[in-house]
Amino acid sequence: xxxxxxxxxxxxxxxxxxxxxxxxxxxxxxxxxxxxxxxxxxxxxxxxxxxxxxxxxxxxxxxxxxxxxxxxxxxxxxxx
Numbered sequence: 443x444x445x446x447x448x449x450x451x452x453x454x455x456x457x458x459x460x461x462x463x464x465x466x467x468x469x470x471x472x473x474x475x476x477x478x479x480x481x482x483x484x485x486x487x488x489x490x491x492x493x494x495x496x497x498x499x500x501x502x503x504x505x506x507x508x509x510x511x512x513x514x515x516x517x518x519x520x521x522x
Contacts, residue, residue: 467494 467490475483500506509516 470490471483471486474486509519
């Protein structure tokens with residue numbers, strides 16, 4: 443247990459750096475803001491954040507292994 447508490451600060455710093463790097467989500471929000479305005483950009487942020495939260499929760503429960511092993515399950519997830 444003490445080993446886990448020892449690595450939490452390093453994990454938190456790594457996550458902060460990864461989240462701070464702009465990626466496809468930022469590009470999508472900027473595109474929506476430029477083409478459709480502030481409200482569309484807000485909905486893009488909301489949708490992207492919701493997807494990331496759901497992905498994080500499902501990954502923490504171990505469903506990533508199921509989606510990797512089953513192409514059908516992965517396709518269902520993509521469509522959801």
